Amino acid sequence: MPPLTAQKVRQLSYTLTWKAIAVSTGSACASGSLDPSHVILATGLPAECAHGSIRISMGRENTMDEVEYMIDVLPSVIEKIRDMSTVYKRRQA
């Protein structure tokens, strides 16, 4: 998934947790770390993108219904977080 550049995603992952969706702000081996993804940084994207990226993965127990639910919920969550962001509009300008 491309970086959202919307907002630091610990926020996003927290909101999604609220909606009973579990996502990560980094890879599993780096979970618990508050640092931006070194992988995203290494691809040349700026820090705000690294802070604003999210990792979504699926396992064998996930269902299509859950995928649909995620697709339903995610846009409004992102929009809400972008409203609060100091960065998003600046990058759009």
Add this chain to the structure above:
Amino acid sequence: MTEVGWTYTDKVKEHFMNPKNILIDEESYQDDGKGVAGNVKCGDEMIVVIKVDKKKAIIADCKWKTFGCASAIASTSALSEMVKGMKLEDAFNLSAKDINKELGGLPDHKIHCSVLGDKALRMAINDYYLRNGMEDKVKKEEERVVCKCMNVTDQEIEHAVLEGARTFYELQEITKVGTGCGECQGRSNTTL
């Protein structure tokens, strides 16, 4: 799944899920003072704008935007509610500790997220004084900020050293200095 130490109080949750006073109309908002603290490179940035009731010298309105985590959002939201109707000088003296208290406490490793809002607010108040020819009222931050990411001052570092910190790692444990971009390690070590 609940991780120990990651528990947010109801107040933090409420301010994060339903934040108050977001600066949506940033371009058209006619502020009397504006402050920007932190930077996105380190991961947290806050904009605080105020409108001032000039006769009473109180904050009539306060809005904000924050690029940061749930705790940072909740902190700025809570701050914006706290300062409305407050005298400028009282608002200037608000500390991160006051915000933390208002929120009923933040997880230990998230306390640093509440330190930028009060700083941005002080900048906004000083900005108001400057714009209105009250240079004499502008209060300089007496302490020197060593770590810009976490807003750690030389006095805090000195204090930590007095309390027994002997290595940079111990300083980080106590003050969070250099836990953002790490650029300030050299400056911090001069105090050790």
